[in-house]
Amino acid sequence: MTPETPSLARRHAIEACGNPGAVEGPLQGYHHETYVFPLGDGAGAPATTRWKCREPRAGLLWFDRRCFDSEEQLLTALSGRISSIPGITEFGGLRLQRFIEGRTLGALRRSGLPIPGPLLRQVVGLFRELAGVRPETLVVKRRCEARDRPRDGDTNGFLDRLVSFTEESVYLSNLDEFAALFDELGVRADAFENLREHVSGLAERPFCLLHADLHRENFIVDSGQRLWTIDWELAMVGDPLYDLATHLYLMRYPEWQARRLTRHWVSTVEDVRPGGSEGWQRDLGLLMDFKKAQSVFTDVIRAALALGPGQGADRRRPEGTGRKLRRVLTEAAGPLGLTSVPAPDRIADALVRWRGEHGEAGDVFPG
Incomplete structure (x- = not known):
């Protein structure tokens, strides 16, 4: 261009x-x-x-499954039901989203820090509204296949399809390019068998709408301290506890605030969608374990593609990336059945070798 x-x-x-x-x-x-x-x-x-x-x-890699055909169509259907969604308008044949003038929550309170109580209460309010959107009341065209739409309440089927997407669309479809790198990091194909066994046996919970990507950069705080929710492209219908697990994993709250939010979430969801928190004491940890395992595959590929020009040629090692990936691998070792996790310097060396063998990232994946 x-x-x-x-x-x-x-x-x-x-x-x-x-x-x-x-x-x-x-x-x-x-x-x-x-x-x-x-x-x-x-x-x-x-x-x-x-x-x-x-x-x-x-030409981009998608690391998460998309469920709805159009984000704008979904947001239009949710008008009046989810109060933190910016408005949608049509002009000149285009569907446009209102731009919220403000700062992301991540810019105000970086990962790991608590968020102010008034904002936390608005997060709980968002979960209340999401729980109130039942599958049968959401008439929006979907793009996902029928097999990716388990019956209402089938939380095991719901999670198994997410595991399958990670296995088929993230791991196996990119294996030609990344097999050697995953092997050096100790991640092999039987990891998915271990993961499925690890997360099996979830309690049934009635489904509702999920945002599925509630992290600090997808919340905008305006000048009046109102919290807005953006980027609904990964929204889906499914297990409400999965949305909480994803949110907790991505937000990195301090432990005390994560516990507080979880308590409020349980009472709120039960009030709106009775049974929506069934078995949460056991299942929340399992769903977070899935998120940890999923991050291994997405973060390794992203880290490899993000290496700067020349890093494969002059042997400079991405030390910070090695430390980050070691943390990711260590968190996921149990769910994936990893027998050992390489040291940060070995991970950095593996990334450099991958880059040297594959040239510029753009030569592997355009865009």
């Missing part, structure tokens, strides 16, 4: 705005190319309100 040829997303933004100089972007983001702008004359929207349009980036 040359500077003289704007991308599709930018062309849409300019057409909707009418002023190329008022278009901001592309914003940082992995899955989409996103632009922010005020709407042009005649839109009927306040001049202070900005909107965003985005298009999927080509």
Whole structure:
């Protein structure tokens, strides 16, 4: 794409705005190319309100299953049901999301730090609203296959399909490029057999809507300290406890605040969706173990692709990445049945060798 040829997303933004100089972007983001702008004359929207349009980036790896055909269609269907969703408007044939002026929760309170009580209460309120969206009341076109839609309450079937996605779409589909690297790190194909055995036997819980990606960068805090929830592209219908497990794993709350949130979550979900927290004392740990195991496969591939130019050639080792991956592997050793975890320097050396053998990351996966 040359500077003289704007991308599709930018062309849409300019057409909707009418002023190329008022278009901001592309914003940082992995899955989409996103632009922010005020709407042009005649839109009927306040001049202070900005909107965003985005298009999927080509040639990307997806590490999580997508369930709904369109994020904008889902958000439109949830209007009035989930209060923290930014508004959706149609203009010039485009569905645009309102851009929330504020800062991400991660920018305000980095990973590992507690979040203020008023914001935590809003997180609990979001879980209340999610639990109230039952599968039969959500009429939105889905893209996932029938086998990825277990019957309501079949939490074991739900989790098994997520394990299968990680095995088939993340591990096996990329094995030609990453087999040697995974082998050096002690991760082999029988890891999935171990994982399935480890997480089996979940209690049944009635399904509801899940955001499935509630981390600090997907919460925006505006000037009035209102919490907004963005990036619903990984939303799905399934086990409500999975959403809590994913949230706890990604947020990295201090232990005391994680316990507090969990207590509030249990009482809130039971109030809205009786049985929604059934067996949580045992199953929450198992679902978090799945998230730890899933991270091994996504983080190893991402780390390998993120190595800078020349790191395979001059033998400089990505020491920080080696330490991070060792933590990830250590956390997942039990669920995956790993017999040993390499030291950080060995992990760094393995990454450098992979890079030397595969050249630039762009030569392996475009985009």
